[in-house]
Amino acid sequence: MPMLLPFFALLAAAQAAPAPAPKPTAAQLAAAAPASAWGLIDAQDLLLIDFADGHRSVIWLASAFAPAHVANIRTIARSGWWNDATVYRVQDNYVTQWGDATEKKAPAAGIDRRPPAEYEWAWDAHGVAVANPYRDAYASRTGFTPNGWAVAGDGTRQWLPHCYGMVGVARDLAPDTGTGGDLYTVIGHAPRHLDRNIALVGRVIDGMGALSALPRGTGGGLGLYEDPKQRVPIKRIAIVADLPAAERPAFEYLRPNAPVFAATLEARANRGGPFFTVPAGATDLCNVMVPVRAVAR
Numbered sequence: 001m002p003m004l005l006p007f008f009a010l011l012a013a014a015q016a017a018p019a020p021a022p023k024p025t026a027a028q029l030a031a032a033a034p035a036s037a038w039g040l041i042d043a044q045d046l047l048l049i050d051f052a053d054g055h056r057s058v059i060w061l062a063s064a065f066a067p068a069h070v071a072n073i074r075t076i077a078r079s080g081w082w083n084d085a086t087v088y089r090v091q092d093n094y095v096t097q098w099g100d101a102t103e104k105k106a107p108a109a110g111i112d113r114r115p116p117a118e119y120e121w122a123w124d125a126h127g128v129a130v131a132n133p134y135r136d137a138y139a140s141r142t143g144f145t146p147n148g149w150a151v152a153g154d155g156t157r158q159w160l161p162h163c164y165g166m167v168g169v170a171r172d173l174a175p176d177t178g179t180g181g182d183l184y185t186v187i188g189h190a191p192r193h194l195d196r197n198i199a200l201v202g203r204v205i206d207g208m209g210a211l212s213a214l215p216r217g218t219g220g221g222l223g224l225y226e227d228p229k230q231r232v233p234i235k236r237i238a239i240v241a242d243l244p245a246a247e248r249p250a251f252e253y254l255r256p257n258a259p260v261f262a263a264t265l266e267a268r269a270n271r272g273g274p275f276f277t278v279p280a281g282a283t284d285l286c287n288v289m290v291p292v293r294a295v296a297r
Contacts, residue, residue, distance in 0.1 A: 023272025026264040030254055030291040037258035038293075039148060041251045045070075046240035047077065047202065048249070049098075049210075052233040057207035058240075058249060059167050059185075060292070064126055064147060065160055066201045068115035069169055072108075072180040073201060077237050081108035081181065087214060087232035091223025093189055096211045097170055099182030101231055107179055117177050119196045120159040126151075129158070130256040134269055134282045138192040144256035148290045149203075152195060160200040163190045163286035167202040187212040190286040205251055205292045245297070254291040264291065 024032075047059040063070040076082060088101035107113055123129070129143030129151055136142045138161070139152035152161045160166065167185045171178030177199060185204050204211065214232060217223040225231050240248050254261055268288050270279035 024267065025271070026267040026291075029260055029264045029267055030293075033254060033258065033260040037255055037260050038252040039255050040295075041148075041253060041292075043241035043248055043250070044074075044239060046249070046251065047073065048236070048238050048240050048243070049207075049234060050236040050238075051210055052235045055207060055210035057210045058205055058251070059202040060205045060251065060253075061202040062149060062160060062200065065121070065149065066118040066169075066199050068112055069118055069178070069180045069199050069201045072111040072115060073183075074239055075111050076108045076179075076181055077239050078242065079108045079110070081105070082234065082237040085234045085237065087211070087234070088217075089184070089222060089224050090187070090214045090217050092216045094187065094191065094223065095168075095184040096187050096214060097182060097184040098232075098234065099170065101225075101228070105181075107181060111179055111181075113179060115177055115179065115199075117175075118199045120153075120157045123153050123155055123158045125158065130261065132265065132285060132288065134265070134285075134288075136285045138195060139285075142285045144261070144290060146255070146257055148253035148256065148292075150285055150289050152192075152285060159196050161190065161285055162186055162192050162194045162198075162200065163203075163289060164188070165204040165208055165289075166200050167204060168194070169199045169201055171198060185211050190284070192286075203289070206249070206294060248297060250295050250297045251292055252295050256290060261290075264288075 041060055045061040045063050047061055049057045061070045085099055086101050087096060087098040089097035127146040129145050132142040141155045142152045144150055150161060151158050164186050167183055169178035169180050170182035170184055217225045219226040265288055269281060269283040
């Protein structure tokens with residue numbers, strides 16, 4: 001009997017010891033980040049889409065990466081050219097596309113009808129990217145630019161990746177590069193084979209459900225709405241900076257060079273808690289997009 005006492009003493013001590021604190025999630029780390037870790041997105045780089053049914057989506061425009069196409073998009077929005085625009089294509093596990101479904105409208109006045117192929121650029125063209133320590137299937141080097149964008153590349157060249165929620169410019173066959181009058185967003189598994197083949201001009205940062213949860217089209221094997229009545233009408237597309245101050249939504253991004261950002265990457269690659277018993281030690285670039293949050297103005 002005396003030999004059992006140490007065992008029971010150890011058992012009691014183990015039961016009394018506090019459980020280790022749960023590992024914080026990436027979302028919790030971002031939420032606790034100081035104000036200095038966040039950068040405000042310029043209202044000139046926010047494109048607002050109001051649908052006729054009351055839903056809204058907001059796109060962060062990648063003006064530093066596709067300046068000619070984004071300039072076109074701003075001109076098109078301000079001209080009212082999109083006043084009768086619709087969502088006319090929703091292809092399952094691929095894209096939702098909107099613009100002129102008739103393909104009969106003349107281009108908006110004042111735009112560049114043949115913008116350059118803004119598909120790739122020099123690796124450090126937008127500042128020294130914070131390295132992504134996890135491997136990628138489509139690029140030998142990936143990271144995050146100081147202005148808040150995930151990028152892929154090879155150390156010499158750099159490009160934006162076709163991740164969920166990214167927005168691109170629909171185009172015809174090369175050398176056409178699209179004007180920006182018809183846009184699409186990725187609503188399924190990241191079609192990274194499109195990287196460097198189409199100009200990416202932004203990222204949906206709010207209201208993604210208004211674009212991803214629509215009925216799928218069946219036309220042409222491309223998800224086109226065969227009946228024009230299926231098309232989803234758009235009430236307004238506007239640059240947020242052009243709205244009255246009281247109506248402007250505002251958003252911030254977590255600065256990739258803030259110390260907490262590295263912790264969010266690690267938390268996504270090696271998730272904690274009792275459910276995840278085996279750490280992954282890796283994460284796809286499209287699963288570590290820079291956090292964005294809405295803020296009061």
